[in-house]
Amino acid sequence: xxxxxxxxxxxxxxxxxxxxxxxxxxxxxxxxxxxxxxxxxxxxxxxxxxxxxxxxxxxxxxxxxxxxxxxxxxxxxxxxxxxxxxxxxxxxxxxxxxxxxxxxxxxxxxxxxxxxxxxxxxxxx
Numbered sequence: 001x002x003x004x005x006x007x008x009x010x011x012x013x014x015x016x017x018x019x020x021x022x023x024x025x026x027x028x029x030x031x032x033x034x035x036x037x038x039x040x041x042x043x044x045x046x047x048x049x050x051x052x053x054x055x056x057x058x059x060x061x062x063x064x065x066x067x068x069x070x071x072x073x074x075x076x077x078x079x080x081x082x083x084x085x086x087x088x089x090x091x092x093x094x095x096x097x098x099x100x101x102x103x104x105x106x107x108x109x110x111x112x113x114x115x116x117x118x119x120x121x122x123x124x125x
Contacts, residue, residue: 002117003029006096009119016123017084022096022116024077029114033099034079036070037109038092038121045095047107049081059105064090086123093118 008020022034035050049060049070058070069082079096097112099105106112 004116006116006119009121011122020081022079030074033101040092045109050105088125
């Protein structure tokens, strides 16, 4: 059973919007920080956004700040990434990940404990 499952990817024109969702299979994930990462072939997984376990703190990569919004609904074990003003360079496979909270939210992929299978986002010019 997959513990984290992403959905909401697809093909969109530049300037459009998509909302990605990450469903967690267990209520214990309500105590985890969550992050979104993306990856294109031949490149390392790139941090996009993170939200702490209470939902009270968020952080974003400069490349998406002001365009993307991360949120969570712990009652439904869901984490979302609202992506607006999409650009062709946003094209990638997007992954959600869960990290047992430490003193700060991590932006490093290696520090996340659980990963989803990814969802493809393609932005056409």
